[in-house]
Amino acid sequence: MRLDEHTSKTLLTQRGIPVPPGVLMEATARPEAPFPLPWVLKAQLPLGGRGKAGGVRIARSLEEAQRIGQELAQSLIHGHPVSRIRIEPYLSIAHELYFSLTVHRASRRLLATVGRHGGVDIESAPRESLHTEIISPNQGLEAYQIRQLFFHLGLPAALLSPFQEMTRRLLDLFLEERLLTVEINPLAITTDNALLALDAKIELDEHRLPQSALLQAVTASLPEQEGSPHRGMAFHKLSGRIAIMANGAGLAMATMDLLHAHGMPAANFLDLGGAANAQSMAQALRLLLNDPQAEAICINIFGGIVSCAEVASVLITVLKGALPTKPIVVRLAGNAASHGRALLHAAQIANVSAVDSMDEALALLHHLTNTPSPSPEPRSILPPPVPCVCPAIPLPFPVDATTQVLVQGITGKQGQLHTQLMQEYGTQVVAGVTPGKGGATILGVPVYDTVAAACARHRIDASILFVPAPLAPDAILEAVACGIPWIVTITDGIPQQDMLRVLEKTAGRGCRIIGPNCPGLIVPGATKIGIMPAAIFQPGPVAVLSRSGTLTYEVVTRLSAAGLGQRVCIGVGGDPFVGSTFADLAPLLVADPMVRAIVVLGEIGGQAEEELGAFLQKAERPLPLVGFVAGQSAPRGKRLGHAGAILEDNDPSVETKLERMAALGYHSAARLDDIPRLTAALLEGAGSTFQ
8 A cells, every 4th residue: 555645744754754844635725835935736646756747836826826736636647636735835955865665575675775866767867876775674774784875875974863863763664564665755955954855655565554543544544545455355447348356366367367368358356365255255246346347247266265155155145135237257166166156046146147167257258248259369389398307316295194283373263174174184283272272172183372382292394374464473483483394374464574574583494484375285195284175186296386376276176187186286375475485495396206297377576487497497307397477468567466466667578577487498388278288298208207
């Protein structure tokens, strides 16, 4: 969630950061301010580039100010209407600089950056004008780092103390509130040699509740932004014709890509999230039904945690209360899918059709929207055989049927549900932890107050966390402190800075963290440490690595149907900062002689797929590699559900990403249905070289 300039400056003022005086008012109101003309009138939108777009204007008279206000009220800034303006005095400025504190995804770090040039042309400033210091998420900036930032700017020594004080105050705000960005651009040097935050931009982490009373108040008063959670959902308006609802960002992106390829571009992106409860589905349906741009709605649900029967029941309840006036095609697969489809068929709601495959859904949508069917889609070219040799010292994957598992948060609803499902699969759940519930027994499993107490009584090879997001970072640290080798973090909604704190504290400790925001891992036929629907998996030679849970289920269903079993499936998590990347896990797959091919389910943004390919090119056993990238039709700069699923302005294009992957040995699948065919061809070529 991005704050507009006025809200950002209000927060900075509260923290003692010098900002120009200003008043907020409706753009159509008669302008008034307690300081003399000339004034600067600024459109208040949570966007960058307002100045270049005409959203910052100077008025030298009251009449001119009123005219500018009316013009702004009738204008669009980057497609957004202007309803509020901030009026500030026109100030005499000696020099404009740049200052920011940010969570930087590509480097997996917090960064402080200053620049000798600031203002509207910051993007064109020479790189040598910038200087960056790495911020410890646990310790902040050292005093010498602040001095290095200051002296890079070449400012008079008299400003050192004010700069240090400003930096410390901004850093306290940044770290305490777990912000994603604090940007002062420009940071001005006034003609009387003082520092002033002439403009400010603050971005909140949507998963962090504001701590300060002021921030709680200002965020509560803000209009809901596109992309902000609607009861836990991720929603974005797009420019197409077909509304989408799916459970999981990867599945939603794959659905969006599929509709785009069939000439039916998406009108929105809507990820219900993993829970997809009754409240969120009802809210989502109303949102899509009220969208005049949407000609039809495509609901794509793959039941893992979610029961398709429950989804169908909610749809029936909502739609019978307000019969839909536009076609709704509901695709249900996975957990209780046949029951869910039967419920929808029996309800006989006008304009609602239930199907079991996306092929059926697409055919119906073509018919219902009078969209011509496209020419046959290009199919991925079958690859040549890839010779593979076993590693010198083969090692089996280190999670198997003997792995003993601890469940942190075992007494909660999700903890109990998935403990039972893991037990039914054969997983050895030997202990659970819930503070204050020590001495209880859940599903035949003894419960302890602390991880240390559980480890004192049992051999613990892996822990799985069903712990609320505010408590999950500490729960991970507790497991790491006890030396548990595998720590599977199912929890979603952990603030980015909190995860960076965990990663810094656990570096070099020898524990392998999976997640957060992940479905866990499964070794088919041996053990399941996660929330995956077990019935779709079968043992075999394929390793599946994925950033999306529901997309994993889609692909595994196809692999199993084609007779291609899985050696191991790991969902690394959809967040920007996860404990184990694809490349981190690759050595275990290379060393396991039972792994004969790897299927990678990636997403737009980031470099995780390329890093894996680069590692495998140098490995002693270059395993065949099939890749699929979801979200290829997404517009740049949109966070689509997963915070990690964003094609940022400094990321390569999708085309460049796919080219790089091809150069690194990937055989990329154009469609989900191509994945089994590609994998089978690669296995056939590689099989003769396995001993």
